[in-house]
Amino acid sequence: MLTTNRPNISHAVIPMVNSIKNLSNLDFLVSVPFHPPMSYYPKSIIFIDHKLSTAAVARYLNTRLSEAVHRVFKFRHLHSSMSTEHNEMVFDEFRKTDGLVQGVVATSGASTVTGINVADIRLVIQFGITIDICEHEQRAGRGGRDRQACLVLMIVEKWAYKSAEDMQVSHKGKPTAKERRTEPAMLEFVNTSTCRRQFLAEYINDTTAEAFEYNGAYCCDQHLDTTNINYFIPGAALPSIALEARLELDASGFDAQAPLKKTRKKYRPIKQHSSLEEQFKAWRTSILSVQTLTVSTF
Numbered sequence: 427m428l429t430t431n432r433p434n435i436s437h438a439v440i441p442m443v444n445s446i447k448n449l450s451n452l453d454f455l456v457s458v459p460f461h462p463p464m465s466y467y468p469k470s471i472i473f474i475d476h477k478l479s480t481a482a483v484a485r486y487l488n489t490r491l492s493e494a495v496h497r498v499f500k501f502r503h504l505h506s507s508m509s510t511e512h513n514e515m516v517f518d519e520f521r522k523t524d525g526l527v528q529g530v531v532a533t534s535g536a537s538t539v540t541g542i543n544v545a546d547i548r549l550v551i552q553f554g555i556t557i558d559i560c561e562h563e564q565r566a567g568r569g570g571r572d573r574q575a576c577l578v579l580m581i582v583e584k585w586a587y588k589s590a591e592d593m594q595v596s597h598k599g600k601p602t603a604k605e606r607r608t609e610p611a612m613l614e615f616v617n618t619s620t621c622r623r624q625f626l627a628e629y630i631n632d633t634t635a636e637a638f639e640y641n642g643a644y645c646c647d648q649h650l651d652t653t654n655i656n657y658f659i660p661g662a663a664l665p666s667i668a669l670e671a672r673l674e675l676d677a678s679g680f681d682a683q684a685p686l687k688k689t690r691k692k693y694r695p696i697k698q699h700s701s702l703e704e705q706f707k708a709w710r711t712s713i714l715s716v717q718t719l720t721v722s723t724f
Contacts, residue, residue, distance in 0.1 A: 429634040429637050430627075430637075431623065432567070433636070433639045434573050434575055434576060434641055434642050435569065435576050436643065436647075437566075437578050437580075437645075437646040437647065438646060439579075439580045440647075441583075441587060446554050451553070452487060455470060467499055467528050467529065468549050469528050469546050469547050469549070470529045470547065470551060471531075471568055473550070473556075473565050475533065481503050483501075487501045488500060501529040501530070502529070504531075504532050516530065517542070530542075534564070534565065545571045547570065550565060550576065551579050554582065556580070556612060557604065557609060557612060558611065559609070559612060562612065565578075583604075586616045586617075587617060588613070588617075615629075621638070621645060621648050621649065622647070623637075623645050624637075
């Protein structure tokens with residue numbers, strides 16, 4: 427039996443601050459100011475579920491780059507609905523060691539259609555929980571194909587920090603389509619207190635001797651403090667993002683992502699409608715009288 431473990435891959439999971447609409451969760455991908463000036467950012471790919479969001483994420487990250495950095499580094503987006511010519515052009519540049527495109531924002535569909543076979547990807551960011559372990563592993567497999575160290579970081583919605591049973595019992599309101607589609611095993615992976623590599627090995631029944639081996643900086647975020655993730659990233663904001671999100675979770679009791687109860691707009695009481703109508707009629711009569719007087723004067 428061959429192992430499915432890739433020892434150069436490190437796994438980490440953190441909760442996002444607020445919601446997936448808060449793109450500042452990705453600020454750590456761009457250091458401000460950029461340093462050292464002659465270095466390249468680690469080659470990265472950011473996976474996101476929605477096609478339209480890929481452009482927004484790429485645009486947001488590019489706005490954080492200085493004018494000087496724009497000349498040597500840019501983020502590009504793609505998805506399966508874009509032309510084959512465009513996607514191939516982006517990936518041709520992405521494959522280059524010193525190419526202009528060092529960061530790609532994509533959907534899983536784009537990776538399936540085009541095929542992401544780039545050897546030196548150092549960061550695989552999953553912005554939003556994947557719906558199952560298979561999808562997670564497929565995306566993770568895009569990184570570190572040159573057998574050098576790669577971090578697979580999942581930034582997940584706060585509702586993912588509940589078990590499937592808890593979500594059914596405590597959910598206030600109708601769950602989102604993604605919540606319904608997300609498999610229990612994926613929630614277990616997010617919430618596990620044990621080694622993530624061990625969790626994956628047990629999930630796919632990998633009993634080989636190599637199943638738990640790793641040769642990267644660390645195995646997963648369960649073994650070292652979150653600040654060690656900075657080994658892989660250009661910016662220094664990730665630990666503070668993780669801390670802020672954790673504090674939000676603690677303060678909300680994991681219910682912060684439950685849909686808010688819709689509030690109706692406040693209107694004046696019905697009993698006041700008649701008096702307001704009379705005031706409006708009086709105002710209208712007054713305005714018309716003034717206009718008539720002005721016209722007759724001329």
